[in-house]
Structure formats: structure tokens, C-alpha cells
Amino acid sequence: MAIYRLASTASSDSSISTDVSKQVVKQTGILDNYIKNIDWDGIITKIITTGISLFLISVLFLLIHSAGKKLITRSFASAKRKESTYSIGRLGTIYTLTQNIFHYCVLFFYFYAILSILGIPVSTLLASAGIVSVALGLGAQGFVTDIVTGFFILLEQQFVVGDTVKINTITGTVHAVGLRTTQILSDDGTLNFIPNRSITVVSNMSRNNMQAVVDIRLDPRKDTNEMRKIIAEVNKKLVPKLPDITNGPKILGIVDLGNGNLVFRVSAYTNHGAQAQTQRILLDHYLQALKAAGFNIPISPLNLGSTA
Structure with a gap:
């Protein structure tokens, strides 16, 4: 009886091992078939074409950015040499602002082109991002306020580049006026970056005697x-x-x-x-x-x- 039990146990273990081996072989065969059915040529071609497209679009926007900035610089340099109704400081302020606007516009269209090349539906994302838009809107309130305040600073000519001003507790010379910040150079050489939305009272010491x-x-x-x-x-x-x-x-x-x-x-x-x-x-x-x-x-x- 003992010999019979040992033989039956051995035969059952052998059948279990055989079943496991069949399962492994079956799964391996499925994986092999899946790998064989992958269009490797198409994937490699897609990666190469996408990489080339990204490279070419990056070079194109880099050239556009460089050429645009050079054109803006030459235009304002020509305006400074000619007699203009604008002061040198005001021309410098408008120049800085124009450079910033151009930079952000090129950056926006560059990222739009990159996402389009990668196959990401930008228009669909923009149309369906209601909640995200609200969240971004709340987070971007300060950014929008900076831009609007900077626009009115330029429109009302509160100060221009080169003016000596006092903003809040900071006194110095206006170094640059950007979309988001105004840069004030103090007498000790400190360059202060002031968010436009925090500019409430401006004391301009360069307008009158x-x-x-x-x-x-x-x-x-x-x-x-x-x-x-x-x-x-x-x-x-x-x-x-x-x-x-x-x-x-x-x-x-x-x-x-x-x-x-x-x-x-x-x-x-x-x-x-x-x-x-x-x-x-x-x-x-x-x-x-x-x-x-x-x-x-x-x-x-x-x-x-x-x-x-």
C-alpha cells in the first residue's frame, strides 16, 4: 500500500508539473506572437519623423525669435536716431515691453506646435478644460493684474526708463518696465523687481524741477x-x-x-x-x-x- 501511495503521489506531481509547463509555454507563445505582431518599422519611423519634426520646428522658432528681436532692436535704434515725439526714456520703456510681448507670443505658439506634433489635441484640451481653466484663472489673477497695471502705467506715462522714482519704500532709477514687473535700480546698485500689481503710489522725481x-x-x-x-x-x-x-x-x-x-x-x-x-x-x-x-x-x- 505504501508503495502504491508513493507511486500515485509521484504521478500526480508529474501531471501538475506538466500542466505548469504547458501554461508557461502557452503564455510565452502569446507574448512572442504579440511581439512579432508589433510594427517595429512603423514605430521606429514614427520616432525618427517626430524627432526630426521637433528639431526642425525648434530651429524655425529659434530663428523667428532671433530675427524678431533683432528687427525690434534695429527699429527702436532707428527711432532713437531720428527726431521723435517720444522721449528716450519712453522709447526704452516701449522697447522693453515690445520685447517681452514678442517673446511670450513666440513661446506660446512654439509650445502649441510641439503639442500638435506629439499628437496631443490642443483644441480639445482647451475646449474641455473648464475646471482647469477656472483653477488657472484663479491662480493667474495676479499675473493678469500685473499686465493690466503695467499697461495703464505706460498709457498714463506715470514713469519711463531713466526716471527717478519712489515706489512704496524703494527709491531709485527706473531700469526696465516689463509685463509683470518693474525694475528699480537703487543708488547703492541694488536691482529691485517690483510686481506691477503692488504699485499703488508713484512719486516721480524726474518730471519737474x-x-x-x-x-x-x-x-x-x-x-x-x-x-x-x-x-x-x-x-x-x-x-x-x-x-x-x-x-x-x-x-x-x-x-x-x-x-x-x-x-x-x-x-x-x-x-x-x-x-x-x-x-x-x-x-x-x-x-x-x-x-x-x-x-x-x-x-x-x-x-x-x-x-x-
Whole structure:
């Protein structure tokens, strides 16, 4: 009986192994048939043609982008050489904006062509992307606001490239005006990128003549009338050498800065951008003349409270 049981067990194991082998052979045959039925020539041809198409379309758009930017640059360079109703700064602003618009347009059509070559139905995606469009719309609100604000900045001529402005807490020269951001170059060389939507109040210091104010400390031992005469004499000799001064200098006399702090003030109006340099030149010549006349100008302002 034991011998019979061992024989039957061996025969059943042998039949199971045979069934497994048949299953493996059958599945292998199906896989082989599937692989043999694949159109490898068509796939390879498709990959090659698609790769060549992508390469050619990339070269084409690269040439279009390069030629377009060169054409824009030459057009604006020609406009700058000719007499134009637009200022150089405004031409620079429009040039930067035109370059940005052209760049984004070329980029959009390039990606559209790439997706079309890859067989992705762009028009169907755009038509059926209702929820995605809403989501993108919500996310792109800031981007759209930047563009609209930048458009009105240009339309209203709030500032142009080269203007000295104060935007929020940042003061400097307008370096570039783009679709999304305005670039302000500070006096210390820092380039600030300000999103157009955050520009709410603009203080443009390049549109009108600017005021240069010179405050001189008082010598309590000297007569202010003598001080006035010396400053007037300096103005008479110095002003003809300063063509940036458009009005003045006007001697305002003694001014109270608050808390009893007194100074002798002189005011002049200059071309925009020249007020700081004019202020330094006037103050330097005033101090030299007063020192030569025996005035001892204190470092701190005269305080009536401390001298009383």
C-alpha cells in the first residue's frame, strides 16, 4: 500500500508539473506572437519623423525669435536716431515691453506646435478644460493684474526708463518696465523687481524741477545779517557756474526745525536729478566762506532750550 501511495503521489506531481509547463509555454507563445505582431518599422519611423519634426520646428522658432528681436532692436535704434515725439526714456520703456510681448507670443505658439506634433489635441484640451481653466484663472489673477497695471502705467506715462522714482519704500532709477514687473535700480546698485500689481503710489522725481535745500548751523556769537551777506556774495559768484540751477538760490533766513533747533536755510530749484549735487556744492562753498570770515559752525544745531 505504501508503495502504491508513493507511486500515485509521484504521478500526480508529474501531471501538475506538466500542466505548469504547458501554461508557461502557452503564455510565452502569446507574448512572442504579440511581439512579432508589433510594427517595429512603423514605430521606429514614427520616432525618427517626430524627432526630426521637433528639431526642425525648434530651429524655425529659434530663428523667428532671433530675427524678431533683432528687427525690434534695429527699429527702436532707428527711432532713437531720428527726431521723435517720444522721449528716450519712453522709447526704452516701449522697447522693453515690445520685447517681452514678442517673446511670450513666440513661446506660446512654439509650445502649441510641439503639442500638435506629439499628437496631443490642443483644441480639445482647451475646449474641455473648464475646471482647469477656472483653477488657472484663479491662480493667474495676479499675473493678469500685473499686465493690466503695467499697461495703464505706460498709457498714463506715470514713469519711463531713466526716471527717478519712489515706489512704496524703494527709491531709485527706473531700469526696465516689463509685463509683470518693474525694475528699480537703487543708488547703492541694488536691482529691485517690483510686481506691477503692488504699485499703488508713484512719486516721480524726474518730471519737474527739484528743490535743493541747504541748512547751515548758526554761530551764536555772530550776527545773522553778516551771515546773509556772505551767503549772498557766494551765490553771486557761484550760480553762473551751476547751469542746473533753474531758480534761486533764495535766502530764506532762520528756520526752526522744531524743539528750538535753529538753522539758516537757503533754497534753490534745479533740473531733476541735479538737486543732491547742487546741494553739496552750495553747502561746501557756504561753509568755506563762513569759515574764512571767522564763523565757527557748530556740529549740532543751535538749541534755544539748551542756551537759555
